[in-house]
């Protein structure tokens with residue numbers, strides 16, 4: 195079959211999937227208003243935090259928590275939580291060995307040792323039996339990551355945490371709105387974190403949330419940490435709002451490949467900034483713990499109000515893919531389709547390059563979350579990860595592909611992706627064998 199048969203005009207990508215044209219323009223307009231106010235009215239003007247409070251209150255209501263606080267990012271939320279939990283240097287925290295470097299950063303800034311636990315192939319999250327083996331006298335907490343929106347093996351991990359008196363932080367950066375046994379992920383542990391970085395379920399490019407479920411003391415400390423965050427400077431605020439707004443436009447499906455090229459140029463010339471940092475454990479970057487401009491929380495709040503709709507789309511799209519390739523869910527008791535809202539749909543393929551190329555030629559970007567055990571770094575050792583220590587994670591990193599599930603997909607996109615999936619597995623029988631072998635593990 196000729197690949198070109200599938201050719202089409204729209205392009206599908208993963209970024210700013212909840213940011214529409216109106217909100218993009220709103221962010222850009224506010225960037226200029228911010229600049230104008232800063233320059234004309236007062237250089238030292240202190241912004242309000244009205245929208246940040248409203249957004250946090252909405253979160254608190256949805257998660258029925260005792261507190262919810264906005265932060266500069268998910269990682270700064272982890273930093274705040276670990277600081278509030280009073281861990282000492284050399285204390286150990288169990289972390290999924292298949293994660294974003296952003297999770298390791300705050301630990302290392304605080305001198306805490308990340309202990310990476312390998313994953314299982316069903317959940318792509320920490321394997322409880324391995325977690326148990328890695329507990330020492332110094333272990334103080336466990337960060338349970340719900341990878342792709344699929345629940346980690348939460349019951350067993352909570353039992354272990356109880357047994358060893360460990361604090362539990364749920365990492366829900368990839369799991370906003372997803373559930374386990376009809377209970378929202380993020381409500382099981384002592385606290386949880388969420389991210390609104392560019393590729394997340396709802397996003398304006400930056401931002402994080404901490405939700406506190408238990409512990410009045412912890413709640414007070416995180417609250418005080420959150421209210422003492424400084425604010426970004428006027429120019430940095432301007433740049434962020436402008437970058438988010440313009441990116442929202444450039445990443446629209448109608449112009450994505452061209453837009454993506456422009457974004458890469460803007461990044462190369464330093465006009466746009468990446469959310470990742472040049473990591474040096476001895477130096478916390480200047481803006482790491484600084485609250486973004488308040489308007490971003492207003493836009494996020496609007497998106498949060500549509501969360502059920504977004505999650506519904508994620509669920510429906512995953513069911514469509516399931517039907518094509520008879521995926522994990524059928525095999526996985528942990529994943530009831532009504533519960534699981536996948537931010538991206540993971541599959542393992544033998545030859546990633548082949549798959550990526552086929553989809554790219556047809557205008558569909560596929561993801562590689564996570565392409566390294568501590569993504570996206572070839573230098574996992576700078577995060578104290580020893581190569582070979584999480585074998586399954588490394589295997590998955592070499593074979594993972596993610597498909598889009600987001601709300602900007604239209605019926606035509608979904609049909610095309612399914613056609614391509616069928617084509618791929620039919621044309622390359624060895625891929626089907628590989629796929630099914632991994633399913634049965």
Ligand SMILES: Cc1ncc(COP(=O)(O)O)c(C=O)c1O
Pocket residue numbers: 266267268269270293294296297339365367368388389390391400401402469
């Ligand atoms: C699993 C996971 N946890 C935490 C984070 C941190 O989020 P942020 O980028 O907002 O710091 C990320 C970031 O992408 C992530 O993928």
